[in-house]
Amino acid sequence: MNKTPTEAKLFAGALAASIGMEDSLEVVVCPPSIDIPAVIDVLKDTKIKVGAQNIYPKESGAFTGEISTTMLKDLGAEYVIAGHSERRHIFGESNALINEKIKFALKENLTPIFCIGETLEEREAGRTFDVLRDQIIEGLREINTDEVLRIIVAYEPVWAIGTGKVATPEQADEAMGYVRKLIGELYGQDVSDQMVILYGGSIKPENFDSLIKMENIDGGLVGGASLKESFIELVKIAKKYL
Template sequence: MVAGNWKMNKSPTEAKLFAGLLASKIGKETVMDIVVFPPAIDIPFVVDVLKDTNIGVGVQNVHPKEKGAFTGETSLLMVKDLSVEYVLVGHSERRHIFGESDEFINEKVKAVLSAGLRPVLCVGETLEEREKGLTKNVLERQIRLGLFGLEKEDVVNTVIAYEPVWAIGTGVVATPEQAEEAMAFIRSLLGELYGMETAENVRILYGGSIKPENFDALIRLKNVDGGLVGGASLKESFIELVEIAKRYV
C-alpha cells in the first residue's frame, strides 16, 4: 500500500485537478493498494474524480460519535455516505497538537471498524523518547491501548503506520535499520497479542519524510508493507513512489 496524507493542503479545485492527474497516471493499478487522504472539504470532489479508478479515498480524521453537539467535527455516518474506505486514526499531529489520548484513539478505531471502514492506526515516538531509549515502550503502549478490545478479524482489517515523530516533515528519515527494528517489534508485538498468523496479515506502513530518493531502501525491508506519505504525496513524486513500490509486490 502507498497512501498519501494531504494534511491541510489543496483547495477543492486543486484537489480535483491533482486527482485527475493521479487517475490518468496510476488509476488502473491493480497489483497494490493506492489511497489518498484529502482534507474533508475536498473529499466529495476527489471521490467523484476517482470513482472509476482503483485509487481509494480515505479521511484524515473522524469523531467516534454518530452525531451530536461536536462543532467542527465529522462523523463516520457522514464520510461513509461519500464512499470512502479508510480513516487515519492517531496521527502524531492529532496526538500532539490536538491532545488525543490513546483511549480516545481506541474509541475511534472501534467506531471506524463498526462502520465497516478500515482504520490506519498511526504510532511513533518523539525524538526525546527515542533518545531516552523509550521507542519500544511508546510503541507498545500505543498499540496495546489503540487496539484494546479488538478481535483478530478486526486487527487484520486495521493498517498500522509507524511514523517516528522526529521524521515527520523534518526532512530526516529513519535509517532502514531503525525502521526495520521498530516495525519488526510492532509485528512481534502483534504476534504476541493475536498470534503470528494474524500479525503476518496486518499491513505495516512506514511514514516520515518519504521521497523517491529514499523509498526504495525502505520498501524492500521485510516488515515494511508500504508507505504513508506526507509532503511527497502532494506532487507528481507520489506517482514515482507507487512505481517504486510495484517492484516489490
C-alpha cells in the same frame, strides 16, 4: 491541511491518468474532508481508494467542527486515519480516544489506518519500544482478532515527519519488527504475518526504495510527497516489490 477542492480535483485527475488503473497494489489518498467529494468524483471509476484524515467516534451530535463516519460513508470514503502524530501532539488526542475512533471506524466498516510512533526525546531516552507498546496495547484495547486484521498499522517516528530526517531502513525495520512481534504476542503469529505495516516520515522517491525493500515494511504513509507528482513515482517504486 493542503489543497483547495479545486486544486485537489485537478491533482486527483493527474493521479487518475497515471496510476488510476493500477490494481497490483493498494493506493489510498486521504485529502482534507472538504476535498473528499471532489476527489471521489474524479477517482470513482479508478482503482484508487479514498479515505479521511480524521473522524469523531459518534454518529452525530453536538461536536462542532467534527466529521462522522456516517458522513464519510455517504460520500463513498472507505478508509480513515486514526492517531496521526499531529492529532496526538497538536490536538492532544489520547490513546483512549484513538482506540474509540478505531473501534467506531470498524463498527461502521471503514478501514482504520492506525498511526503509532515515538518523539525524538523518547527515542534518545531509549523508550521507543515502550512507547510503541503502550500505543498499540491501548489503541487496540477490546479489538478482537477478526477486527485487527482489518486494521492497517503505520509506524511514523515523530522526529522524522516533515523534518527532512528519515529513519534509516534499519531503524525503521527494527521498530516495525518489534510492532509485528508484539502483534504476534497479542493476536498470534498468523495475524502478525498478515498485518500490513506502513512506514511514514519524510518519504520521497530518493529514499523509498531502500525502505520498502526491508522485511517488515509493507508500504508507505506518505505526507509531503503526496502533494506532488512524486507520489506517482512512489507508487511505481512500491510496485516493484510486490
